[in-house]
Amino acid sequence: MKFPSGQRFLMIYSGVLTLVFAGTVLMGATSNARRATFDQITVHRINVVEPDGTLRMVISNAADSPGSFFHGREDSRPDRKVGGILFLNDEGTEDGGLLYGGHKDKNGKVSSFGHLSFDAYDQDQTVVIQNLDNTDGKSSYLEINDQPDWSEEALAKLDNKVRGFPKAQQDAAYHQFFKTHPRAKHRIYLGTDDDRSSELTLTDPDGRPRIVAKVGADGKPVLQFLDADGKVTEQFPRASMH
Numbered sequence: 001m002k003f004p005s006g007q008r009f010l011m012i013y014s015g016v017l018t019l020v021f022a023g024t025v026l027m028g029a030t031s032n033a034r035r036a037t038f039d040q041i042t043v044h045r046i047n048v049v050e051p052d053g054t055l056r057m058v059i060s061n062a063a064d065s066p067g068s069f070f071h072g073r074e075d076s077r078p079d080r081k082v083g084g085i086l087f088l089n090d091e092g093t094e095d096g097g098l099l100y101g102g103h104k105d106k107n108g109k110v111s112s113f114g115h116l117s118f119d120a121y122d123q124d125q126t127v128v129i130q131n132l133d134n135t136d137g138k139s140s141y142l143e144i145n146d147q148p149d150w151s152e153e154a155l156a157k158l159d160n161k162v163r164g165f166p167k168a169q170q171d172a173a174y175h176q177f178f179k180t181h182p183r184a185k186h187r188i189y190l191g192t193d194d195d196r197s198s199e200l201t202l203t204d205p206d207g208r209p210r211i212v213a214k215v216g217a218d219g220k221p222v223l224q225f226l227d228a229d230g231k232v233t234e235q236f237p238r239a240s241m242h
Helices: 005-034 153-162 167-180
Strands: 045-049 055-060 068-070 073-075 083-088 094-104 110-119 125-134 137-146 185-192 198-203 209-215 221-226 232-236
Touching (some): 068 094, 073 153
Antiparallel strands (some): 045 055, 055 083, 083 094, 110 125, 125 137, 137 185, 198 209, 209 221, 221 232
16 A cells, blocks of 8 residues: 555654654663662672673672682682672682671670681782681681782682591691692781780781780780790790790
8 A cells, every 4th residue: 555655754754753662661771770779789799890791799698608719710618608808809700808797696606707818819818807706715817927929729629629528638638738738838927815805016028027026915025035935035025035
């Protein structure tokens, strides 16, 4: 059937308007979806990603806590059943996190912790802020570490390999591993201990304590200088030396 030219024009015009209207609605919906505003949101887990899908941060409850990430691959971490935030670098590798938790069991025993850390590239924690309160005691501290150059991915693979092995077999595997993979060196420790003392320890590049400043639970201060073998070479006040 042929339509008069005027009617054809109206049909085409109507079709164009319909397409323009649909496009405007879709674009508006997309814009709104990208910039949604909520008064309150309840979730179990949030994954923050880059435009290419690279994971950069995970905010999670304990039940949905993530594993360990190395260059975009996730390895199982059954021991990490805690709520918190996991940070990842540009390559999708874990590089720090904020963890927290606490409860009182049926016997009235308290277990509470808070942990904030930042990792070296492809390695473990270089800066740690932590608070612990459990059956082993109470402590709060800041720790700074030197990490080795090898990738911690090698240790993660070993963890997965020996998981479920008898303890003696696990210990032997880790002992062999650390023969060729140097451990981290603790450089600075500042914290309080279960006995209510406070301490600052400075170490050398090999992780050996060289200066220790401590205030005991009795309120008495002491400053010690140690040699590479751990022997106190000088102490103030001298009256405290034994």
